[in-house]
Amino acid sequence: MSPPQVLGLAADPANGLPQDEILYDNGGLNDYALITEFGRQGDSRGPDTIQLVGELDDYVLGASPFSSTQLAISVDSNGNGTFESSDELIGIVQNVHPLEITVLQTPEVLFTFV
Ligand SMILES: [Ca+2]
Numbered sequence: 001m002s003p004p005q006v007l008g009l010a011a012d013p014a015n016g017l018p019q020d021e022i023l024y025d026n027g028g029l030n031d032y033a034l035i036t037e038f039g040r041q042g043d044s045r046g047p048d049t050i051q052l053v054g055e056l057d058d059y060v061l062g063a064s065p066f067s068s069t070q071l072a073i074s075v076d077s078n079g080n081g082t083f084e085s086s087d088e089l090i091g092i093v094q095n096v097h098p099l100e101i102t103v104l105q106t107p108e109v110l111f112t113f114v
């Protein structure tokens with residue numbers, strides 16, 4: 001059994017970057033964190049959380065452009081609260097469905113914010 005993990009989409013100061021540096025936000029669809037085994041509430045491992053800079057409103061959640069059953073996390077680049085292709089993909093969570101109830105109703109439980 002692994003301890004819960006914080007999966008960072010914010011930089012770790014240990015690698016010389018400020019913690020408010022958003023990672024994977026420079027290459028559009030070509031750079032993103034691929035999270036393969038997100039630990040859920042009640043799993044033997046978990047609950048994991050995904051660390052984001054700022055607040056949830058800075059991001060949009062939706063379906064991965066590569067697989068409609070996987071959750072995509074994008075920076076809401078134009079700040080309008082909805083997803084467009086111009087918004088910057090930073091993460092894909094393979095085992096979280098974009099339409100599951102947690103994502104739709106209490107998405108904040110999946111994240112920690114710095
Ligand atoms: Ca950055």
Ligand SMILES: [Ca+2]
Pocket residue numbers: 024025026027028029030031032088089090
């Ligand atoms: Ca990106």
Ligand SMILES: [Ca+2]
Pocket residue numbers: 060076077078079080081082083084087
């Ligand atoms: Ca947007």
